[in-house]
Amino acid sequence: NKHCTSARRVLKRALTEGGRGREYRVAFITVIPSRFSCTIGQWDSDEPVTRQELLKGIAGAHGLYCMLTDKIDEEILQAAGPNLKIISTLSVGFDHLSLDEIKKRGIRVGYTPDVLTAATAELTVALLLATSRRLMEAVEEVKNGGWSAWKPLWLCGFGLQESTVGIVGLGRIGLAIAERLKPFGVKRFLYTGRQPRPEPAAKVQAEYVPLNTLASQSDFIILSCSFTPDTQGMCNKDFFAKMKKTAILINSSRGAVVNQEDLYQALTTGQIAAAGMDVTVPEPLPTNHPLLSLKNCVVLPHIGSATYATRNAMSVLAANNLLAGLKGEPMPSELKM
Numbered sequence: 001n002k003h004c005t006s007a008r009r010v011l012k013r014a015l016t017e018g019g020r021g022r023e024y025r026v027a028f029i030t031v032i033p034s035r036f037s038c039t040i041g042q043w044d045s046d047e048p049v050t051r052q053e054l055l056k057g058i059a060g061a062h063g064l065y066c067m068l069t070d071k072i073d074e075e076i077l078q079a080a081g082p083n084l085k086i087i088s089t090l091s092v093g094f095d096h097l098s099l100d101e102i103k104k105r106g107i108r109v110g111y112t113p114d115v116l117t118a119a120t121a122e123l124t125v126a127l128l129l130a131t132s133r134r135l136m137e138a139v140e141e142v143k144n145g146g147w148s149a150w151k152p153l154w155l156c157g158f159g160l161q162e163s164t165v166g167i168v169g170l171g172r173i174g175l176a177i178a179e180r181l182k183p184f185g186v187k188r189f190l191y192t193g194r195q196p197r198p199e200p201a202a203k204v205q206a207e208y209v210p211l212n213t214l215a216s217q218s219d220f221i222i223l224s225c226s227f228t229p230d231t232q233g234m235c236n237k238d239f240f241a242k243m244k245k246t247a248i249l250i251n252s253s254r255g256a257v258v259n260q261e262d263l264y265q266a267l268t269t270g271q272i273a274a275a276g277m278d279v280t281v282p283e284p285l286p287t288n289h290p291l292l293s294l295k296n297c298v299v300l301p302h303i304g305s306a307t308y309a310t311r312n313a314m315s316v317l318a319a320n321n322l323l324a325g326l327k328g329e330p331m332p333s334e335l336k337m
């Protein structure tokens, strides 16, 4: 294999933003040239590659380095042709990859678990606190003159102390979120998923419960599951109807796990207290989307893993996955399909 396609480099911005970013970029760009001889067709921008460019650039490639913004489906795989044997995605999520089509062609897939766990968990906690303690509203009030005096009930929210936290998906990130929340004085952790996970659960004394129980008993519900046909639209009007009126929903998994129309209804009718979303459908969410008009909904632009160090580690891991795959070796992080 003498060719590979690097769809783009994500750390270009790190360089232009200065500071620590500079060393990260160096780390990334040295991976491919020093360890493997290949021709790189690169989309050299921090913006997603256009579909057209990707279709054109991938023709004949042996490997593809892509991101979650690239939908790798039958059309792309056809355009690549039979040379393509390795796909390396700069993400832990892989719902942008048509795995059936990929498997059919005997293509191996690399992804980036573990290295982003801490950053994603940290952001999820930040989003939870920003939502539950109404930080966005509070900052806005300071800026717009709404801060008239200290008042007993003004901008009150909900605290974690003595609360019940429900986690949907107690995987690597779900567990890391629970571990970070525990010191806030959470009383009970509930979790749900395809099956009980006694080992991680024991670390935070989390109880495995059915989804309905989690919905009705939790004060905070955190979505940290993969996006699959089972989880698609899982948080819908039935789910919201079971939640406490004082409960808060936090989503740092994939936007489509939540039915956004039903969420809007639940938030505007007082069925639930608030929601914090780091992921939406679509991304970006149009600026006139109804959810953005709500004070009790905090929306972030999918920044769970966005620390310089984490994006650097993801980039290096994705490059090493690609190289190992091209050499026919085991990848550092290969997706089991």
Ligand SMILES: O=C(O)[C@H](O)CO
Pocket (backbone or CB within 6 Å): 068, 090, 091, 092, 093, 094, 116, 304, 305
């Ligand atoms: O799947 C992923 O990797 C996250 O959504 C972004 O880092």
